[in-house]
Amino acid sequence: MVGTIQPHDDTLVVTLRIGEYDVKRVMVDQGSAVNIMYPDLYKGLGLKPEDLTTYNSLLVSFEGRMVAPKGLIRLPVQASTDVVEVDFIVVDVFSPYTAIMGRPWLHTLKAVSSTLHQKVKYPSGGQVLEIVGTDEVECEDLERVIVAGDPEKFFQVGTKLPLQEKERLLEFLRANVDVFARNPYEVPGVDTNFICHRLNVNPTVIPRRQPPR
Structure with missing residues (x-):
C-alpha cells in the first residue's frame, strides 16, 4: 500500500512476464470470464494473424458494445517462478491496459486478488507468494x-x-x-x-x- 493515496478505488494493475517479455499495465479483473490481449501487446510481441486460432464468440466491451475478436492464442504467463499457460482472446480495440487477466488465470493459479490491498496472493511450494500492484500511470519528469x-x-x-x-x-x-x-x-x-x-x-x-x- 506504499504510495497509494487513501482512500482509493484504483484498479489492480500489475507487471507480468508474458511470453518472453515483462509486460506492464496488466489489469487483474475478477469480473472477466476471459483473458484479453489488446493491440499494444499483440504488436509488441510480434504476433501475426497466422499465430492466432479462430475464436467466434462475441465479447462485450466496457462501453457495452459487442466486439468481434481477432482470434485466440495460448502463451505462458509467469508470476515469480510459477508459469501458467493462458489462453488470450485478442481484440482490436483501444484500452489503457495491455491485457486483462480474468478468472481463468486466477483460478489456474489458485490466486486471490484484492483491489483494496493492491495485491494478488497465491500458494506456491508450501508458501504464499504475492504480486504487488503497480501504478496505472508512470509519468516521467x-x-x-x-x-x-x-x-x-x-x-x-x-x-x-x-x-x-x-x-x-x-x-x-x-x-x-x-x-x-x-x-x-x-x-x-x-x-x-x-x-x-x-x-x-x-x-x-x-x-x-x-x-x-
Missing part, C-alpha cells in the same frame, strides 16, 4: 516549454526524451501551434453534436423514484 511567446500557453515535454526526438517534437509543436485550443472560445463553430453531453434515456418515460429498501 516534465519540463514546461513555451513555443509561441506567451507564458500562459505552454506544452509539457518529458525530460528524458532523446535530444533529436525532443527537437523534432518541438519543431512539430511550433509548426502547428495555431491548431491547439486552450479554451472553448478559441474553437468557434464546432458542431454541438461533438461537444454536448446527452443522457441515454427515453424522454417519453416518466422517471420514478425507487422505494427505500
Whole structure:
C-alpha cells in the first residue's frame, strides 16, 4: 500500500512476464470470464494473424458494445517462478491496459486478488507468494516549454526524451501551434453534436423514484 493515496478505488494493475517479455499495465479483473490481449501487446510481441486460432464468440466491451475478436492464442504467463499457460482472446480495440487477466488465470493459479490491498496472493511450494500492484500511470519528469511567446500557453515535454526526438517534437509543436485550443472560445463553430453531453434515456418515460429498501 506504499504510495497509494487513501482512500482509493484504483484498479489492480500489475507487471507480468508474458511470453518472453515483462509486460506492464496488466489489469487483474475478477469480473472477466476471459483473458484479453489488446493491440499494444499483440504488436509488441510480434504476433501475426497466422499465430492466432479462430475464436467466434462475441465479447462485450466496457462501453457495452459487442466486439468481434481477432482470434485466440495460448502463451505462458509467469508470476515469480510459477508459469501458467493462458489462453488470450485478442481484440482490436483501444484500452489503457495491455491485457486483462480474468478468472481463468486466477483460478489456474489458485490466486486471490484484492483491489483494496493492491495485491494478488497465491500458494506456491508450501508458501504464499504475492504480486504487488503497480501504478496505472508512470509519468516521467516534465519540463514546461513555451513555443509561441506567451507564458500562459505552454506544452509539457518529458525530460528524458532523446535530444533529436525532443527537437523534432518541438519543431512539430511550433509548426502547428495555431491548431491547439486552450479554451472553448478559441474553437468557434464546432458542431454541438461533438461537444454536448446527452443522457441515454427515453424522454417519453416518466422517471420514478425507487422505494427505500
